[in-house]
Amino acid sequence: MDNNNSLTGGEPLMRSVNYRLILVQVFVSLFLCINGLQITTFFMKDFFYTTMRYILFAVTLLSDCLILIVTNFLLICDYFNLTMQMWLCIIFYVLSAVYTLVTPFTLTAMTLERYVAICMPLRHGELCSTRSTMHSVLIIHGLSSVPCIVVLLSFFASASLSFYKQSRVCSVEIFIFYTWQAHLRSAISQLYFLIMCIIIVFSYVKIMKVAKAASGEDKKSTWKGLRTVVLHGFQLLLCLMQLWCPFIENAVLQINFMLFINVRYFNYIAFYLAPRCLSPLIYGLRDEKFFLALRHYALCGLCKKRFLI
Template structure:
């Protein structure tokens, strides 16, 4: 459930961050009035409501349409097996398509406006370049998020072809869709930060130096070790 909620909320968070960058570049004088704490909390509440709506409606439809005996059966914990009604599938397709299209259009609009602002003001402006790169990264993250909505069909097809490898296929897709994108995002944003890069480089250099000293010490204690 946590993975589903975070997967559905990530595109909306990306859209909110892109709009924030757009306001800071295109409307810098109104930034403090438009991007304040109350509006941020309101945005978080809206994202939370939009995120929990599909799972809650899935559960309600299942409770209404499935017989009571269904809730006493043992099945594999998979969304397609638990929520079997076709109306749930079509509902999620419409919902996901609508709000992913909204997020994609938001990112495209903010990126184009930031690009136009960069050309009008100065292409060497650091803040404009940073905002432009941030929105571009959001687009890459959105593509990674969209894998979560494409993979189920591919996963079902592969499982039908190789039923004996069902668990392995689910595990691989879980890594590709839920783990790797969430690992890449903080790393990308971290390396864009100067302080993080400085301490990370220092840590790597210290670690390499300590490993070299340890290797030399082991060679002195045991001359046969090379």
């Protein structure tokens, strides 16, 4: 969504990008409304904020809302070529860099929770207590902050004092002065990608073994947990593809600007917006307890069926 329309000089390009920008606003507004309703539902019942999987679910919803707001704001600034002071850009960069990773880390933690619930049911209460959940949330935010801290430390060491007084269009590229900084950030991201993939595959294999050995109601519950892990894996893959988007876009920009616009638009829809709409589907609609509560509050209490809580 780069504001480089002067490179082509064509009004049709400007009109095309403008329609896409409006469509993005519609999608973002829709997802924010859906997530807002589910966050409200989460806080209305104490059962939800004392259960690990629902707490982690709420963390993903809050993270998704924040990243959608921040990235959409930066998208609009980039499109209209709006500049801002560096200190403000640093704040936006920290929020976007940290919470881009909070969602995939939380999805990984939710997968581990399903693994413990199905493969280690006797220890589930101990390992997945509210206290353990709070510790997990802190660890998730700590790990998500590492790439951001690395980039900012190298930026502070490299930037001159006059650079902080400038006003620029905010993007992650302005914090990277040398190639090694980009390579270091990429290496950390790829390490995270590998670790999360290993956890997903490990959990899937273990749950699969339990599912084959289970019978009756246990088998039904186990296969449901297995499907949840598969959905988490797919959602996690879409989230982690964000890490490769800058490399793809930079390579395409060297070939054709119109193709760059199309690829960047596709990446934002597929790897930023799409994963954020899967969380409500995985837990908001597939989880019976949460769905009943959600339907009750969405209909302002008109639904007579009682919650299964």
